[in-house]
Amino acid sequence: xxxxxxxxxxxAIKADAGQTILEVCRQNDIEILTMCHMDGISDVGxxxxxxxxxxxxxxxxxxxxxxxxxxxxxxxxxxxxxxxQKITTELLHAERNHTxxxxxxxGHCELQDMTAKLEITHIRYPHLFPDCDMDTSHPWYxxxxxxxxxxxxxxxxxxxxxxxxxxxxxxxxxxxxIISDYHTPWGESETCTSCGKCLHACPVGAIWPKAISQGxxxxxxxxxxxxxxxxxxxx
Amino acid sequence: xxxxxxxKMINVIVEEFSHSYLVPSFxxxxxxxxxxxxxxxxxxxxxxxxxxxxKMKKENYRPDALIxxxxxxxxxxxHLPLPILHFIGKGLKLPGSRVYSTVTxxxxxxxxxxxxxxxxxxxxTACYVKGAQAILNELEDKLGLKIGEVTKDxxxxxxxxxxxxxxxxxxxxxxDDEVHGKVLPADVLAMIHEKTNAHEQAGTE
Numbered sequence: 001x002x003x004x005x006x007x008x009x010x011x012a013i014k015a016d017a018g019q020t021i022l023e024v025c026r027q028n029d030i031e032i033l034t035m036c037h038m039d040g041i042s043d044v045g046x047x048x049x050x051x052x053x054x055x056x057x058x059x060x061x062x063x064x065x066x067x068x069x070x071x072x073x074x075x076x077x078x079x080x081x082x083x084x085q086k087i088t089t090e091l092l093h094a095e096r097n098h099t100x101x102x103x104x105x106x107g108h109c110e111l112q113d114m115t116a117k118l119e120i121t122h123i124r125y126p127h128l129f130p131d132c133d134m135d136t137s138h139p140w141y142x143x144x145x146x147x148x149x150x151x152x153x154x155x156x157x158x159x160x161x162x163x164x165x166x167x168x169x170x171x172x173x174x175x176x177x178i179i180s181d182y183h184t185p186w187g188e189s190e191t192c193t194s195c196g197k198c199l200h201a202c203p204v205g206a207i208w209p210k211a212i213s214q215g216x217x218x219x220x221x222x223x224x225x226x227x228x229x230x231x232x233x234x235x
Numbered sequence: 236x237x238x239x240x241x242x243k244m245i246n247v248i249v250e251e252f253s254h255s256y257l258v259p260s261f262x263x264x265x266x267x268x269x270x271x272x273x274x275x276x277x278x279x280x281x282x283x284x285x286x287x288x289x290k291m292k293k294e295n296y297r298p299d300a301l302i303x304x305x306x307x308x309x310x311x312x313x314h315l316p317l318p319i320l321h322f323i324g325k326g327l328k329l330p331g332s333r334v335y336s337t338v339t340x341x342x343x344x345x346x347x348x349x350x351x352x353x354x355x356x357x358x359x360t361a362c363y364v365k366g367a368q369a370i371l372n373e374l375e376d377k378l379g380l381k382i383g384e385v386t387k388d389x390x391x392x393x394x395x396x397x398x399x400x401x402x403x404x405x406x407x408x409x410x411d412d413e414v415h416g417k418v419l420p421a422d423v424l425a426m427i428h429e430k431t432n433a434h435e436q437a438g439t440e
Contacts, residue, residue: 159330168332170339181331182320191330 004070009077021063021074022050030076033085033117035092035110035203036151037064040225041160046151048088049114052076060084086118094125095174096132097146098204104217105205111149130174137187140194140209143178147206150176154198154207157224166192200224274318283311287319291326298327301337305344314345350385350392352430354423355409359398365405366420371395373420378427390431 002017008030015024020043025032035047043064051060055073060081075081092098092111100106132145155167155178166189170179180189199207200219208217278284290307294300301323308319315338324334338344354374358367374380374393385392401407404416408423410430415422 165330165332168330168336170336172340179332179335182317182324182335184331191332 004068006068006071007073009075015068017068017070019068021052021061021066021068021072024068025063025076032063032076033114034064035114035149036153038153038157038201038221038224040228041153041156041201044152044156047092047149049085051081051084053078053081082118086120089114089118089120090123090125092149093120093123094127095130096148097127097129102214103147103205104208104212104214105147105219106215108215108218109205110203128174132177135180135186136210137185138189138192138194139187141186141196141199141207142210143180143186143207145177145206147204148178149204149206150178151203152178153201153203154178157197157201161224161227162193162195162197164191164193164195167198197224197227275322278318283308284319284322286311287322288326291323296327298329301327301329301334302341305338309344313351314348317346348385348389348392349394351390352411352427353392353394353409354427355394355396355399356382356423357397357399357401357405357407357409358395359402359405361402361405362398362407365417367406370406370408370418370420370423373424377424391427 003014004017006013006015006024008025008028013024013028015027022032022034022037022043032052033049035049036045037043037047037050045062045065048062050063052063052066053075054061054066055075063076089111093115098111100109100112103109106112132148134145135143150169152169155169158167159165166180166186167178170177170183180186181191186192196209199209200221200223202219203221205217275284287304287308290304291300294304304323304327305315308323309315312319320334320338321331323329324331327334338346356362356367356370356374358371371382371393378386378391378393380386380391380393382393382395396409399407399409399414401414401416404414406418407414407416408418409415410423410426415426418426
């Protein structure tokens with residue numbers, strides 16, 4: 001343990017040298033918005049909602065992948081950050097097809113909560129409406145790429161917690177899609193163990209069990225971290 | 236319970252009723268096909284498969300040698316057929332999704348055949364000004380090929396590049412690996428015919 005002192009929003013705070021800004025903020029009850037972060041799995045800095053301002057740097061840095069340094073002066077919220085958070089969330093809406101009224105995750109969706117929290121009433125950007133498939137080949141679950149926000153939480157939970165690595169990301173830019181195996185239908189995957197962890201990791205309604213309807217998808221994302229902690233204890 | 240007899244029974248049930256609703260869909264979970272195994276045993280004598288296998292062995296089946304091995308496979312086959320990806324994934328003990336994501340991330344790798352001969356038209360600024368579009372239009376009119384398409388007999392594929400760095404030769408075209416500069420649309424067509432016909436003659440000999 002190497003304790004250092006940093007400054008967050010004008011308050012002096014003690015932190016461990018190896019921690020990320022996000023971890024320190026969560027420990028000290030300082031609010032940071034996140035979407036692609038999930039306790040128990042690694043961070044990739046994909047959603048850009050946790051951006052913070054660091055004194056001496058012109059760029060905003062993602063709190064989830066930036067490590068604390070001695071005497072770092074961090075601002076977690078200001079007008080600039082709020083503006084970017086709004087833009088990011090609106091772009092998430094505009095990129096694919098998010099219609100809460102018909103979504104299984106209605107009322108239990110992190111994107112919906114985020115939109116309400118940031119008081120977004122309109123999407124200022126044209127919707128892209130890309131040609132996305134819906135994979136219903138798995139006997140128990142459905143994957144709807146129209147609702148995916150590419151946070152890659154399912155990919156990381158499958159790789160790191162379940163160890164199956166059924167999911168990954170193909171392509172780049174607008175063409176990115178979550179794929180199972182060799183872009184084979186989910187039901188024909190040779191690696192999927194049908195454990196359902198990706199379903200609990202998904203922040204939106206992109207993965208859900210068959211035979212449920214609008215607003216009925218209730219998830220237990222905390223289960224992933226509990227599982228990781230329990231496995232550590234078993235060692 | 237998951238022994239061979241059980242699996243065989245499941246396969247029989249599914250095959251019998253595969254087009255009806257009688258099969259509970261969860262049974263498909265127990266059907267694991269081995270695409271790589273079958274294909275590789277059928278093509279074990281194919282020198283291109285041998286080349287990929289040798290490269291994997293040379294790289295000591297290291298997972299981080301994936302890109303080098305994909306290069307070898309793409310050079311041998313001209314593109315990356317799916318069974319070869321299965322073969323490489325099995326060999327390096329990499330998840331299939333990781334192999335596929337690497338292949339689709341880099342523009343160099345192609346899942347579809349690029350054709351036996353390729354005609355790459357430079358569409359950089361200098362070539363565009365000097366008439367690259369006229370060449371592309373001619374190819375589309377006479378051969379019916381747009382950018383990224385391949386003829387039905389897989390003889391010729393047309394591609395475009397932003398700039399090949401030969402602006403002094405504008406408009407430039409790369410036929411297979413030869414760069415041709417200051418070309419007219421008719422010249423390109425003539426050279427393509429020469430290429431494809433030479434191939435036909437070599438094939439009949």
